[in-house]
Structures are given as C-alpha cells and as structure tokens.
Amino acid sequence: xxxxxxxxxxxxxxxxxxxxxxxxxxxxxxxxxxxxxxxxxxxxxxxxxxxxxxxxxxxxxxxxxxxxxxxxxxxxxxxxxxxxxxxxxxxxxxxxxxxxxxxxxxxxxxxxxxxxxxxxxxxxxxxxxxxxxxxxxxxxxxxxxxxxxxxxxxxxxxxxxxxxxxxxxxxxxxxxxxxxxxxxxxxxxxxxxxxxxxxxxx
Numbered sequence: 001x002x003x004x005x006x007x008x009x010x011x012x013x014x015x016x017x018x019x020x021x022x023x024x025x026x027x028x029x030x031x032x033x034x035x036x037x038x039x040x041x042x043x044x045x046x047x048x049x050x051x052x053x054x055x056x057x058x059x060x061x062x063x064x065x066x067x068x069x070x071x072x073x074x075x076x077x078x079x080x081x082x083x084x085x086x087x088x089x090x091x092x093x094x095x096x097x098x099x100x101x102x103x104x105x106x107x108x109x110x111x112x113x114x115x116x117x118x119x120x121x122x123x124x125x126x127x128x129x130x131x132x133x134x135x136x137x138x139x140x141x142x143x144x145x146x147x148x149x150x151x152x153x154x155x156x157x158x159x160x161x162x163x164x165x166x167x168x169x170x171x172x173x174x175x176x177x178x179x180x181x182x183x184x185x186x187x188x189x190x191x192x193x194x195x196x197x198x199x200x201x202x
Contacts, residue, residue: 001112002094003095003096003187004098004106005098006099008118008120008148011118011120012128020188024191028095028096029090030099033090036090037082037083041078047079048079048083080101087102091113101158104168114194117166117173119176126144
C-alpha cells in the first residue's frame with residue numbers, strides 16, 4: 001500500500017502527508033527522499049532540490065533537444081532515474097511519497113498506489129508561502145505561479161501528461177476550502193476503507 005501526494009506549490013502537501021502519516025502509522029517521504037536520492041545518484045542534495053522536481057520551460061526545451069544526441073545525458077535525467085529507483089525501493093513497504101512524479105513511476109512499474117492531488121485558492125497559498133519564509137518576495141503571487149510552472153513543466157517532461165489532470169489521481173482535494181485537518185481525516189477514512197485488512201495503528 002503506497003500513497004502518493006502530488007500538489008501545487010504551497011497547497012499544504014507536506015502538512016497533509018505528515019498528518020496522514022500520523023493517522024495511518026506509516027512513514028512519509030519528502031525531505032528524507034532527497035537524502036536517499038543523493039546517496040543513490042551521487043548528485044548533491046542541493047542539485048536534487050534544484051533539479052529533482054523543478055524545471056523551467058527553457059531547460060525542458062534544451063533537455064529535449066540535447067537528448068537527441070546519443071552522447072548527452074542531463075543531470076535532470078540522471079536525478080529522475082535515481083528518484084525513480086528510490087520510489088520503487090520505498091514502495092516495497094507501506095508509505096506516503098510526496099511529489100517526484102511518484103504516481104507515474106509506480107503506475108509505469110505496475111505497482112498499485114492511491115494517488116492524491118492537492119490544490120488551493122491563491123489567497124490561501126499566498127499566506128502559506130509567507131509561512132514558508134518567502135514573505136520578502138516582491139510579488140508573492142508571481143513567485144507562486146513561477147514555482148507552479150516549473151513543477152508542472154518537470155512533471156510533463158517525464159510523464160507526458162498534465163499535473164493536476166483528474167484522470168491521473170484517485171482523488172483531488174482543495175485544502176483551502178476544505179481545510180488541512182479535514183483533508184487528512186477524509187483521506188484516512190477512504191484509505192482505511194480501501195484496505196480493511198490492514199491492522200491500522202490508532
């Protein structure tokens with residue numbers, strides 16, 4: 001049983017994952033995932049943070065163009081390959097994986113997962129971005145849009161589909177309207193119902 005959480009920037013993905021982890025008694029991987037990928041790939045943690053789920057449109061074009069050369073191998077591709085290997089290793093035990101195209105990687109490997117997408121209204125995300133320490137950005141809305149664009153570009157590069165498309169997920173939730181705690185409760189109830197034979201920790 002593996003749960004993947006895809007999310008727009010500042011839509012409380014890590015917060016929901018942590019709450020769900022506590023309710024279900026299984027680990028979640030976000031920042032720890034970076035360390036595991038660094039160990040697997042040889043790339044630095046900084047490189048993985050910067051390139052492991054973040055790609056500008058210019059970088060995507062250059063990456064696709066240069067990949068036509070048999071001698072070219074980009075750091076984006078190397079990190080994606082390492083992340084995919086880590087995802088498959090983690091999926092051998094019950095867990096929650098945040099981002100990293102994990103829904104796609106598991107689906108391509110034929111491994112069952114429960115896939116969640118989280119989004120929120122811009123006002124909620126602006127406040128969350130401030131909480132995350134980016135209140136000094138000249139235009140927070142543009143900063144959020146930039147982070148979204150780069151995250152969605154990365155997802156499309158490696159999955160050939162649109163991040164947030166409902167067909168890729170079992171459920172999509174608006175954390176701004178519903179509230180983080182309610183989203184956690186709803187997901188926990190659904191997952192416990194989907195896997196009734198699991199001896200869930202209280």
